[in-house]
Amino acid sequence: MKTFDYTITDPEGIHARPAGLFVKEAGKFASKITIAKDGKEVDAKRIFGIMSLGVKKDNTVTLNIEGDDEEEAFTALEAFFKENL
Amino acid sequence: MLKFSGSSVFGGVAIGKLFIFQKNENKVERRHIEDVEKETERFEKAKEKALEQLQGLYEKALKDVGEANAMIFEVHQMMLEDLDYQDSIHYMIKEQQINAEFAVAQTSDNFAEMFAAMDDAYMQGRAADVRDISERLISILTDSQSSLDVFQEPVVIVAEDLAPSETVQFEKDKLLAIVTRQGSANSHTAILARTMDIPAVIQADIGLDPEYNGKTVIVDGFTGDIYLDPDEETSKVMEAKLADCLAEKELLQQLKGKEDVTLDGKHLKLYANIGNPGDVANVLRNDARGIGLFRSEFLYLESEDFPTEEEQFKAYKAVAENMAGKKVIIRTLDIGADKTVDYFKLDEEENPAMGYRAIRICLTQQEIFKTQLRALYRASNYGQIAIMFPMIISVEEVRKIKKIVEEVKAELTELAVPFKDVELGVMIETPAAVMVSDELAKEVDFFSIGTNDLTQYTLAIDRQNAKLGDFYNAHHPAILKMIEMVVKNAHGAGIWAGICGELGADLSLTETFLKMGVDELSVSPAMVLRVRKIIRETDTSK
Structure with missing residues (x-):
């Protein structure tokens, strides 16, 4: 399992559009991917979950x-965060 | 004739047939179904069709109103494909053996409620998106024809309110004007109307009476008035207004690309005022030669804490780049007085207009100032940025500012961060600055006269105070004499002087300003071509 923390720098946070783009990116991989904040964990392949x-x-x-x-998913998603959020 | 009124969000006149736009009040009935598989397939087909429609809308919006406005349809597609949303619908069909449209409606309510309950205004607004995509699915499932396809001739749309997907769906050439009973000046619909260049009136007191359908209606987007079944006299007046409007539009279009020069060969720099980076498109569309006032307050007002250097840098850089080498004059923060922000923790003041604001904050809390200056200088490398400072009253202030600017430049040089030479100017918006403008002119590269504050301070009249209307004179000779003096002192020191306040766009004064030798006028984007017209018709030698 790979894991990483990221602190959002985008002034708007994870809005609908970046959430959607992230879902698209995560959907490219077969791995189970989750995203969590303050103990709440959601499936990273679902836009409403991320927005919630x-x-x-x-x-x-x-x-x-x-x-x-x-491994591939880790590299791609970390790059996605740095670039977009 | 019936007369209604609302508030105008975009000017222009439209005459045509009225069309009451009702949302498909999709009253969904709950039905028990036997064949779960068949019902699931119905839903899947509807989903595919909805995705197709959204893709179509996205492409249409991209063409009509640009990428930023089209993005909403891309997001709607992603929402429609959300697995939680789909799972919920599938589950209801299967477990409760209910019809697909009812499962969609139920799921829609659940998800919309989840968003509505979030503690964030943006996310709360997303409840409308959930309802929008669900309505689309239900319309397809119930095979109800969208009422949008019905009309063949151009119409004036009257609606309770319009969702972005509805506004964009209208064929541009079939849409004469938009009238809504609700809506705000910043709503998506208002922004789209401006982008589409059609008159729009919101918060109108017109009822959605089906009897009105097909009747002749006149919308005056300048006043916000709406005339149903206009009488002959009103028609005559409004037809003339419409003709004027069209003629003016035509004329203004011809002025694009033309020089800002008088009949006797005097050149003037015609720039535009903006309040945030999104306005740049408007500046370019109206063919302004630069930005004469970029108010940086939006960065502070839209933020919950001090905007970082990086955030500011990004915003300034974007504008500099989009203006592609044309001048962008950015005014440093003008917080205080009527523009306050919690995190600045400003004290209550008896007289905020004359209080702790603008440059006074910057010179006291220098870290705030330096952060902004660093961001500005870093952005200077990406275009032609100039900086101006508000609320100046003395030469000493300017010297202090220049010292801080030198410190910032030295820091950047040490870090090997590239930056360009930046013109520094001051706003002339206090009577004190006018009186010492000969001294100030020796310290800076340009002056920009802020007539709104200058008028208020000179006449000692608060413009918000309706009781003082009779005393207020925007053309008061004291103001005009001050402008003349400032221009003379600027030229005496070999620098240029412009006007960025509302008076700059006052067409009855354009000739006066030209004769005074004003070098630059910065006006709202929509006024640029109108001012250009006057400049090109003026002969200052006469």
């Missing part, structure tokens, strides 16, 4: 990735 976390700027989220392609 209400992630704002300066919040820290934790990603957990588990599966055969977890």
Whole structure:
């Protein structure tokens, strides 16, 4: 299992659009991917779930990735966060 | 004739047939179904069709109103494909043996409620998106034809309110004007109306009476008035207004790309005022030659804490880049007085207009100021940025500012951060600054006269006070003499002087300003071509 924490720098937090783009990115991998904030964990492949976390700027989220392609997923999703959020 | 009124969000005149737009009040009935598989398939087919429609809307919006406004349909597609949403519908069909449309309606309510309960205004607003996609599915499932496809000729749409997907669905050439009973000036619909360049009136007191359908209606987007079954006299007046409007539009379009020069060859820099980076599109569309006042307050007002250097840098850089080498004059923060922010923790003041605000905050809490200056200088590398400072009253203040600017530049140089030479200017908006403008001119590269505050301070009249209307004179000779003096002192020191207040867009004064030798006028984007027209018709030698 791979895991990483990320603190959001985008002033708007995880809005609908970045949430959607993230879901698309996560959907490319077979691994089970979850995203958690303050103990609430949701499936990273579901846009409503991610939006329901209400992630704002300066919040820290934790990603957990588990599966055969977890290495690739880890690299891609970490890059996605850095670039978009 | 019946007359209604509302508030205008975009000017223009429209005359045509009225069309009452009712949302499909999809009253969904609960039905027991036997064949779960068949019902599930009905839902799947409807979903595919909805996705197709949304893709179509996305492409149409992309073409009509640009990517930023089209994005909503991309998000709707993603929501429609959300597995939680789909699972919920599938589960209800299967377990409760209910019809697909009822399962969608139930799920829609559940998800919308979840968003409505969140403690974040943005997320609460997303409840409307959930309902929007669900309505689409239900319309497809119940095979109810969208009422949008009905009309063949251009119409004036009257509705309770419009969802973005509804506004965009209308064929542009079939839409004469939008009138809604609800809505705000910042709503999506209002923004789209402006982008589509059609008159729009919101919060109108017109009822959605089906009897009105097909009747002739006139919408005056300037006043917000709506005339149903207009009498002959009203029709005549409004037809003339419409003709004027069209003629003016035509004329203004011809002025795009033309120089800002008088008949006797005097050039003037015609710039635009903006309040946030999103306004740049408007600046370019109206062919302004630069940005004469970029109010940086939006960064502070829209934020819950001090905006970081990085956030500011991004915003300034975006504007500089989008203006592609044209001048962008950014005013440092003008917080205080009527624009307050909690996290600045400003004390209550007896007289905030004359209180702790703008440059006074910057010179006292220098870290706030330095953060902004660093962001500005870093962004200078991406275009032609100039900086101006508000609420100046003395030469000493300017010297202090320049010292801080030098410190910031030295820090950046030490860190090997690239930046360009930046013109520094001051706002002339206090009578004190006018009186010492000869001294100030030796310290800076330009002046920009802020006529709104200057008028208020000079006449000692608060413009918000309706009782003082009779005493207020925007063209008071004291103000005009001050402008003349400032321009003269600027030129005496070899620098330029412009006007960025409301007076700059006052067409009855354009000739006066040209004769005074004003070098720059910065006006709202919508006024640029109108001012250009006057400039090109003026002969200052006469």
